[in-house]
Amino acid sequence: MARSASHDKRLVAVFDAIRVCEQRTVPVIDWTRFYGEEVGVSAPSYVGPVAIHEFEGRGLGLIATCKISPGEVVLIEDSFGLSSTPNGPIQKAKTELVEACCNKLGSVDTPLLYKATFWCLHSEDEETRWEGWKQTSFRKSVLHKYFDHLNSAESANGTYNGLEQPPPDWGKSKKSVASVVSLNSRKTERWNPWTLLLDESKSLGGLWLAASLFNHSCLGNIVVSYGAGKDHSTLVARAAAPIEKGEELLHTYVYPFDTFRERQSKLQSIYGFYCHCCRCTIEAPHASLASRLADDLELELQKFSAARGGAKSKMVEVVKGMGSALASIEKAEESLPADLRKVWRSQFLWGDHGLAMAAQEAGLFPEAVHAFRTCASLVALAAPSSEYELKYSMMLAQCMARWTLSTPQVSPRPDLKEALREAEEAHNRLYGGGGRHFVVRMKKRLEEIYAALRRLQ
Numbered sequence: 001m002a003r004s005a006s007h008d009k010r011l012v013a014v015f016d017a018i019r020v021c022e023q024r025t026v027p028v029i030d031w032t033r034f035y036g037e038e039v040g041v042s043a044p045s046y047v048g049p050v051a052i053h054e055f056e057g058r059g060l061g062l063i064a065t066c067k068i069s070p071g072e073v074v075l076i077e078d079s080f081g082l083s084s085t086p087n088g089p090i091q092k093a094k095t096e097l098v099e100a101c102c103n104k105l106g107s108v109d110t111p112l113l114y115k116a117t118f119w120c121l122h123s124e125d126e127e128t129r130w131e132g133w134k135q136t137s138f139r140k141s142v143l144h145k146y147f148d149h150l151n152s153a154e155s156a157n158g159t160y161n162g163l164e165q166p167p168p169d170w171g172k173s174k175k176s177v178a179s180v181v182s183l184n185s186r187k188t189e190r191w192n193p194w195t196l197l198l199d200e201s202k203s204l205g206g207l208w209l210a211a212s213l214f215n216h217s218c219l220g221n222i223v224v225s226y227g228a229g230k231d232h233s234t235l236v237a238r239a240a241a242p243i244e245k246g247e248e249l250l251h252t253y254v255y256p257f258d259t260f261r262e263r264q265s266k267l268q269s270i271y272g273f274y275c276h277c278c279r280c281t282i283e284a285p286h287a288s289l290a291s292r293l294a295d296d297l298e299l300e301l302q303k304f305s306a307a308r309g310g311a312k313s314k315m316v317e318v319v320k321g322m323g324s325a326l327a328s329i330e331k332a333e334e335s336l337p338a339d340l341r342k343v344w345r346s347q348f349l350w351g352d353h354g355l356a357m358a359a360q361e362a363g364l365f366p367e368a369v370h371a372f373r374t375c376a377s378l379v380a381l382a383a384p385s386s387e388y389e390l391k392y393s394m395m396l397a398q399c400m401a402r403w404t405l406s407t408p409q410v411s412p413r414p415d416l417k418e419a420l421r422e423a424e425e426a427h428n429r430l431y432g433g434g435g436r437h438f439v440v441r442m443k444k445r446l447e448e449i450y451a452a453l454r455r456l457q
């Protein structure tokens with residue numbers, strides 16, 4: 001049968017994509033033990049279907065070399081340097097991290113490839129780069145070599161690529177090291193599976209060479225989690241949403257539910273750039289309105305804090321006040337084009353969270369379930385597969401369970417099973433694997449839900 005040329009071309013493209021994807025061997029890891037309470041099992045380094053790409057005006061970044069599904073691992077990498085004091089003040093963590101990186105760069109035990117890769121990262125002080133390192137093509141070739149090394153079982157050999165002579169002083173000055181650290185450091189994060197809150201007590205500042213290439217977007221498509229090693233921290237990046245071939249891999253550097261102005265101010269003060277991502281483009285023209293509505297909502301939230309532990313009637317009043325502040329936000333939302341509404345609305349997710357908590361405390365379960373559902377749907381849109389999605393999907397399931405357990409006559413909630421399944425899927429995408437892994441990590445959180453499910457049978 002004759003085939004058109006374009007059909008053949010399409011087939012070639014399909015086979016190319018399959019070939020690229022087949023080359024990957026994703027390591028098999030016991031994720032329950034990897035995310036263990038203390039020092040977890042280690043994981044081999046790995047780079048998924050990604051390539052280094054130069055973006056005009058933004059420098060180097062990473063793109064997908066084939067379609068990537070949510071939950072798929074795109075990077076596993078050990079830290080290059082770590083701060084030493086858990087949960088220290090930001091300035092102290094930075095000083096310690098700069099010290100750790102200087103030591104690593106000055107050590108004869110550190111492979112030249114690692115040192116060369118460090119100097120290929122974005123720097124606040126581009127002028128002090130060595131001559132060769134000023135060329136993007138050279139930096140790209142070093143980074144390629146480092147990526148290949150991450151996927152090979154062998155340790156890095158002594159070479160780093162290209163240049164005849166290595167620069168004489170790899171450690172350079174503390175100031176130059178600090179210029180790289182400043183733009184590329186991250187904080188390790190651990191989410192307490194019981195409280196579903198960020199546990200800052202063990203957080204450290206760290207630098208991961210390959211992960212430093214993920215650029216920022218307020219609508220990121222990758223999520224990052226950490227496993228604790230003995231003297232390092234292992235970063236695991238997974239796809240948060242479907243990523244098309246050629247699409248850039250983007251990570252959200254700041255809290256995704258701050259208002260447009262709050263996000264911009266944090267990005268400018270910490271990373272020194274103004275965000276032009278698709279979400280910011282949508283939200284920028286309505287920034288004043290959003291800030292005013294956020295201030296009104298904040299006032300209602302303060303009333304919630306004051307009413308906690310007091311009379312139930314007082315809490316019912318609080319729920320009414322929050323409900324009307326959120327109604328004003330929804331009214332403003334109606335004036336926006338339909339396709340922008342939900343993204344814009346996600347700036348106020350913390351208000352729905354407050355309403356859900358207040359309604360739950362007042363025993364107003366239908367209102368609480370509705371508000372948690374709003375949180376879960378907004379988070380799935382603005383920060384898919386994140387810790388926040390897991391948190392709100394678990395809170396929704398738990399609220400449904402409490403509603404069931406608090407009603408003397410069983411009120412059938414068939415949607416509880418569905419909510420639990422959604423929470424497990426969110427866990428699966430973020431922490432690799434549901435099933436036993438989910439049950440082990442969520443232990444206590446599941447007790448009420450299981451009790452409610454038994455009552456439904």
Ligand SMILES: [Zn+2]
Binds near residue numbers: 217
């Ligand atoms: Zn943005």
